[in-house]
Amino acid sequence: MRVWVDPKETAAGAWGATDNDDDDPPATSPAVPVFERALSTRYPVQYTDGAYLTPMATDPNERTGGDGYARIQFNCAVDRAGTIKLTARGYRWGGDEPDMRFKSLFSREAEPTETVPFETYERWLRFQHGTVTGFEDGDAYIHFEPTDGAVEDGRERREWTALRWAVRLRLAELELIRNAPFARYRLRERDEWDAVCGTLRWKPTAFGDAAGD
Known part of the structure; x- marks a missing residue:
């Protein structure tokens, strides 16, 4: 297994994003349907995105109970083969669980496969508990102080409904890139297409558009 995190690493940048980019990404016209944007995106494709999550999330699909804040x-x-890979790294604090910094990888294998979109995803997680300060107080950077040197990791298969909305939204983008007709069918089957489509319509970075892909 590839080592993603050096347990002796103390640099904040090795665990989560700290750059503060003041440049707004170019807007994508909401007149272009989400389905067409997905169809026009060819893989292999790779792009970055970010999210700041709070307990007062307004999206109806978000789980808020005890989750606290997160910067991801x-x-x-x-x-090229069609394997979906979503890496998430950052910090979580202010919830029922101790503060932590983490890295995780969500994936679904390429065809042929017995898995289908929006059921389960393989997740590998590595995390370390500590104390998060700074960002919530308005600082541009997050400060993390480990409570001990222990770094834990594990692998499991996660149910779609157990994932936070921010993760589900990015996985939905990737599923739409991989196979837009089937992904849309599955989202409609789950009665989630309107929520995903309504959010991605106003998301200029969806499908890597801000990078000019």
Whole structure:
């Protein structure tokens, strides 16, 4: 297994995004349907995205109970074979669980496969508990102080409904890139197409558009 995190690493940038980019990404016209944007995106593709999550999330699909805050940088990719790989790294604090910094990888294998979109995803997780300060107080950077040197990791298969909305949204983008008709069918079958489509319509970075892909 590839080592993603050096347990002795203390640099904040090795765990989560700290850059503060003041440049707004170019807007994508909401007149272009989400389905067409997905169809026009060819893989292999890779792009980055970010999210700041709060307990007062307004999206009806978000789980808020006990989750607290999170600052996440995503690396979104569909490789040449069609394997979906979503890397999430960052910090979580202010919830029922202790503060932590983490890295995780969500993936679904390429065809042929017995898995289908939006059921389960393989997740590999590595995390370390500590104390998060700074960002919530308005600082541009997050400060993390480990409570001990222990770094834990594990692998499991996660149910779609157990994932936070921010993760589900990025996975939906990648599934639409991989096979837009089937992904849309599955989202409609789950009664989630309107929520995903309505969000991606106003998301200029969806499908890597801000990078000019």
